[in-house]
Amino acid sequence: MIDNCVNIETDLTVEVNAGSEHCFFQSIKKSTSIEIEYQVIDGGDLDINFYVHSPNHVVLAADSRKTENVVKVEANMIGDYKFCLDNRFSRFSKKLVFFELTTTSGDDDDDDDDDDWEPNKDELVELVDMKIEDFKNIIASVKVNLEKSVQLQNLVKMFEARDRNIQENNFERVNLWSCVFLVVMMLVGLTQVIMIRHLFANKASQSVQTMKVRT
Template sequence: MDELQRICISLFGCMAVLLSAVNAFSPNVDSEFTFLLPAARTECFYQTAIHNGSIEIEYQVIAGAGMDVDFSVISPQGIHLISEFRRSDGVHMVEPTEAGDYQICFDNTFSRFSEKMVFFEVIMDNQANDVGVDDEWAGLGEPESLLEYKLEDIRETMDSVHRRLERSRQMQTVLRAFEARDRNLLEDNLWRVSFWSCVNLLVMLSVALTQVYTVRRLFDDKRRVCS
């Protein structure tokens, strides 16, 4: 019975991951994603965009030897808009966008043994949606006053609060990625320091024992007195 429950939980977990992956890159939705890029592999993601919008892409390598990947963005027409090589992070803006699927690729083929953990965020800004929201606000009516506030003032205030909250969320996500990257760097550096400290200690002990042995050999009189 316990085995059956574990299998059911695993299936539900897989379904949740698939649904989140599908929703993460749906059009008109900001998304962030962290994935493991194997050695000698290339991973590409697709983001749907509308005409005359904008896409902001920010990425960071948060774990892996070298902390670097190759990055590229390809337009729906197959044109390489952005290409970077052996970079650990970057921020890029594509505007105005074409209608179609943009290809976001991370390349680790130059590394034969080391896998990389990559975090990236896609921020969508669609002017058509903003216009639709404005039309909805405009169609609510034309009251002279609403609790001594104009409808336009309320809309501007709510839009400002929404933008600031969204920007705060994005900054917190980026700071978490920076924290994970710094932690991995510290752990990697700690391992290196510990390893080379042990090597230096072994070398010092070997040198000390060699010196003691050499000095004792110098004072060791091997001559024998014949009777």
């Protein structure tokens, strides 16, 4: 279970073993919009299956062997929603996946708190030329922009982690095959030296035998 609230923002990085799946449950108490973003940052071909189940076990969204995606669903039913990262198609490679879940609804607890805050508007208008609603809109806009900035920073971090893992894997492969080719070249060179020495040895023995026959 991730959380029990209506409006949440959570992100985590999970490891899904080969031949298994990792599922999360989110309890929804009233209608809301759910946005899920996932990205495979390490393991195998950087792909995974993903699906979302409603409380009545209906598949709301499903992805097959994708590296990353943003999935949006409308949660109109109250209950526990199921989100699964499925790596059962992979027999050997475990996957490292970044997972972010966000829920939003029209009714926000923060807005309720703002409604409870009722200063003396007449005195405030005398001090500034703005209304209290303008301040609320500005604060709400700043909050949304900050949340987007945090999400973008998390995405950039995940892109960097994925690229770094790809580079490290390529580096290991290059080193491995370089060693293999080096060993093969040394074996080929050694084989050639042995064959050449063997040919010269045969010619020398034949020359000695010919000289003995003549004498």
